[in-house]
Amino acid sequence: MTDPRRPTAVLTALLSLSLTAAAFAQGNADQLTIMQSEPPRSMDPADQTATFTGNVLAPMYEGLTHFNKALEIEPLLATKWSVNTAGTEWTFTLRSGVQFQDGTPFNAAAVVASFQRQLDEKRGLAASGRFRSVIDKVTAVNPTTVRFTLKKPYPAFPRLLAGDAAFIVSPAADKKGTLGRQPVGTGPYSFVEWKSGEYVLEKANPKYWGKRPAIGALKWTWTSEPSVMNLAIQSGQADLVNPLPPIFTQVLKNNPKVTLLQGKGASVFWLSLNTKLKPLTDVRVRQALNYATDQKALVATLLRGYGAPANSPLAPADFGYDPSAPGYPYDVAKAKKLLSDAGYKDGVTITVASQEPDSSIVQALQGMWAKAGITLKIMQMESGVWSQAAFGTPAEKAKAGINSSFASWSAGTLDADGQLSPLYATSSASPAGANLGFYSNPKLDALLAQGSSETDSAKRKTIYAQAQRIISQDAAHVLLYYPNDIAAVQSNVKGVWIFPGGGIQLEDATKSK
Numbered sequence: 415m416t417d418p419r420r421p422t423a424v425l426t427a428l429l430s431l432s433l434t435a436a437a438f439a440q441g442n443a444d445q446l447t448i449m450q451s452e453p454p455r456s457m458d459p460a461d462q463t464a465t466f467t468g469n470v471l472a473p474m475y476e477g478l479t480h481f482n483k484a485l486e487i488e489p490l491l492a493t494k495w496s497v498n499t500a501g502t503e504w505t506f507t508l509r510s511g512v513q514f515q516d517g518t519p520f521n522a523a524a525v526v527a528s529f530q531r532q533l534d535e536k537r538g539l540a541a542s543g544r545f546r547s548v549i550d551k552v553t554a555v556n557p558t559t560v561r562f563t564l565k566k567p568y569p570a571f572p573r574l575l576a577g578d579a580a581f582i583v584s585p586a587a588d589k590k591g592t593l594g595r596q597p598v599g600t601g602p603y604s605f606v607e608w609k610s611g612e613y614v615l616e617k618a619n620p621k622y623w624g625k626r627p628a629i630g631a632l633k634w635t636w637t638s639e640p641s642v643m644n645l646a647i648q649s650g651q652a653d654l655v656n657p658l659p660p661i662f663t664q665v666l667k668n669n670p671k672v673t674l675l676q677g678k679g680a681s682v683f684w685l686s687l688n689t690k691l692k693p694l695t696d697v698r699v700r701q702a703l704n705y706a707t708d709q710k711a712l713v714a715t716l717l718r719g720y721g722a723p724a725n726s727p728l729a730p731a732d733f734g735y736d737p738s739a740p741g742y743p744y745d746v747a748k749a750k751k752l753l754s755d756a757g758y759k760d761g762v763t764i765t766v767a768s769q770e771p772d773s774s775i776v777q778a779l780q781g782m783w784a785k786a787g788i789t790l791k792i793m794q795m796e797s798g799v800w801s802q803a804a805f806g807t808p809a810e811k812a813k814a815g816i817n818s819s820f821a822s823w824s825a826g827t828l829d830a831d832g833q834l835s836p837l838y839a840t841s842s843a844s845p846a847g848a849n850l851g852f853y854s855n856p857k858l859d860a861l862l863a864q865g866s867s868e869t870d871s872a873k874r875k876t877i878y879a880q881a882q883r884i885i886s887q888d889a890a891h892v893l894l895y896y897p898n899d900i901a902a903v904q905s906n907v908k909g910v911w912i913f914p915g916g917g918i919q920l921e922d923a924t925k926s927k
Contacts, residue, residue, distance in 0.1 A: 443927045444630035446907065448918065449643055449652040451771060452797065453636045454614060457597040457605070459581040460532055460539040463848075465681075465824060465916045468578035469656070470614050470634045473627075473920060474515070475581035475599030478506055478525070478560075479572045483911060483919075485731075485828065487572045491520065491582060491600065501567030501869055508558045512623045514584035515604045522554035527585040529562075541579035543847055544836065548574065548866075567867040569874075570733075573827040602627045602921070628909075628924045638771045647672055647902045653925065654910065656901040656918050660718040666902050673907075677899035680731040680914035681824040682724055682833070683775070684891040685766060686850035688817050690808040694764070694851075698756040700889035703764070704742035705749035706786035712778060713895050720900055724893035726882045727834060731914040734830030734865070734878035739886060741893065749786040761787030767803045768794055768820040775894070776820055805844040808852055818892075819850045824915030830878040831866040838862070838885055853890035 454470045456462040462471075478492040489495070492506040512520040529552045532542040548571070550563045564571065574580065587598035597605045602624065603616040614634040618627050635652070637643060640659035646652035648669065658666070658674070666672050685703075693699045709723035725741030728734055753762060764783075768776045773794060780790040793816065795803060803811075804819040825832030836842050840859050842849040858881055865877040885891075899912040909922035 443925050445633055446629050446631070446653045446920070446923060446925055447633045447635065447651070448654045448656065449635045449637060449646050450656050451636065451638060451643070453611070454608070454634070456540075456594050457608065458539070458593040459578050459583065459597075459599075460541050461594060463541050463579070465826075466636075466656075468826070469916075469918045471578060471581065471597060471599075472601070472917070473603035473616055473632055474597045474601045474605055475578075475583070476601050477575055477577070477580045477582060478508075479576045481576050481828075481913060485914070487576060491525075495572065497571075501569065501867075502564045504562045504564070504571055505555065506560045506562070508560060509623065510558060512600050513621060514587070514598050514600055515619055515621075516584050516586055516598045518584045518586045518598075520582070520600050521557045522560045523557070524585050525560045525582055526552045526554050527588065528582045531588060532579075543842070544574065544579070544832070547835075547841075567869055568831075569869045569871075570827060570829040570831055570866070573829050574832065577826040577832075579826075603632055606631075625921075627921070629920075632920070647904070650904065653907050654901060654903045654918070656912075657897075657916055658900045658902045660716070660720050660897075660900065662902075663718055663720065663900060671905050673903050673905050675899075675901040675903055675910060675912055676720070677912035678731050678914055679721065679824075679897050679899045679916075680729045680826075680828060681822045681899075681916065682727060682729050682896060683820075683822040683894040684724070684727075685779075685818045685820050685894070686804075686837075686891055687853075687889065688808075688811055688851045689854070689890070690852045691812050691815075691817055693756070693758060693762045694817055696756045697889060698752040699758065699762060700892075701742070702749040702752040702756070702786065703783065703788065703892050704889050705745045705752065706783045706788055707742070707779065707892055707894065708744040708782050709741075709893075709895055710744070711782070712775070716775060716778060717895065717897050721895045721897040724895050727837065727885050727891065727893065728830055728878070728882060729824070729833070729896050729914070732825070732828055732830055732833050733871075734875050734882075736875075736879045736882050739879075739882045741886065742889075746786050749788075753787060758787075761789065763789040763791060764817045765791045765793055765815055766818045766820055767800055767816050768792060769797055769800045770794055772820050779892075804850050805848075807845060821848075821850065823848065826915060826917070828914060830874070830881075831862070834878070834881060834885070835862050835866065838881075838890055851890060853888065855884060855888055858884045858888075 450466045454467040480490040495506045532545040550565045584598035602622045604619045606615040608614045616632040643655045644662040647655045687694045687700050713721050726739040836848045840854040843852045861881045868874045906926045911919045
């Protein structure tokens with residue numbers, strides 16, 4: 415059914431852009447305007463897990479470590495670190511002379527406080543589960559030295575600390591209870607204003623300890639309408655749009671005023687399958703959905719070729735990715751036979767909870783699956799409603815009749831543990847984690863636990879190769895594709911790059927008139 419309000423809403427947005435484009439087109443060399451596909455969810459880095467929220471927060475916060483452009487781990491707020499022979503105690507030396515944007519000094523006590531709140535289960539911070547599963551305690555050895563004691567060896571620990579959720583927050587701001595709306599970190603930009611539904615404004619931090627940014631202000635805007643993003647970059651209203659909908663890549667490639675940025679993606683797009691609700695309690699039905707999915711057609715039509723079919727729950731950019739993992743070839747006859755063997759020779763009906771920007775994807779699946787006798791009913795939801803539904807308990811999903819949820823995942827650590835454990839471990843079942851289908855396999859749990867603490871890289875790869883095959887065989891998800899990261903930037907903006915998964919990196923950005 416077509417929503418009669420949408421054309422009007424889109425037309426209004428386009429007219430508004432056209433009327434304001436001339437003013438913006440004159441340019442403001444001291445401000446970078448970035449348009450993304452969704453609004454920020456929180457200004458507290460520990461209380462969100464969304465890539466595009468992380469992009470907004472990254473200029474204002476910093477962690478102890480970070481990834482450089484070569485995707486290597488480097489010190490940031492730490493200057494160096496060491497680990498004991500057992501792999502369970504990591505000691506970090508902190509950078510001196512740093513202060514938070516509110517004037518609070520950065521020191522070991524601030525780092526301890528920033529992680530203590532993550533370890534406090536009562537706080538219920540959205541991104542804290544992964545820290546609680548790894549860190550036993552954090553102690554200040556002296557004002558410039560912090561020691562993390564882990565529950566078990568975790569070789570990917572410096573990578574875990576490089577993620578957005580590990581940004582260090584001002585302990586004074588945390589005590590005020592205002593971080594959800596007013597971020598306070600140590601980064602090169604300071605928070606100015608978050609006008610809900612419109613923009614977030616940040617300005618260069620005059621007291622920043624490191625290299626001062628070349629651009630004085632960042633303005634973050636958002637829209638769920640791909641056509642609005644296209645017009646914004648073409649009209650000059652936005653200096654950068656991220657992610658660029660693939661449908662507009664061809665026309666923008668021919669625009670000399672715009673440059674396309676492309677990166678090797680780390681996101682995996684999928685449908686989680688509710689293993690607690692019939693008919694998806696039967697693995698044959700879950701496998702049938704995978705066989706009924708023409709991944710190559712999705713890549714060709716929805717991504718315009720900017721991506722690849724997903725053969726594994728890991729992305730090619732992740733440590734441990736197995737390029738030989740078999741995946742599921744498109745085979746409608748096989749899908750029908752599996753359904754018949756499972757007692758559904760007349761077909762099945764599946765529901766999917768999805769958000770409005772993903773409507774074209776689930777509609778494409780609707781058409782494909784119909785050929786195998788699978789009826790897909792789309793439950794389209796606003797972002798907040800979707801989050802509540804997707805992260806519901808088995809009882810809540812059974813009551814709402816939700817068989818599956820459409821989503822994607824990029825761990826940010828480029829490590830197999832960060833990509834697999836939150837989605838497939840039994841302990842990560844929602845609402846505690848992102849295992850949205852309540853998938854559970856004790857053998858896989860054991861492998862994930864073994865892989866997360868194995869310090870030998872070759873052995874880790876072997877463990878994760880086994881894990882990928884188990885997940886695929888059990889068909890916990892319908893794996894779809896790995897999209898390339900694509901953004902568009904005005905040609906007078908230089909120095910921007912994309913971290914795998916869609917993270918916009920602005921530390922070296924410049925803008926000429």
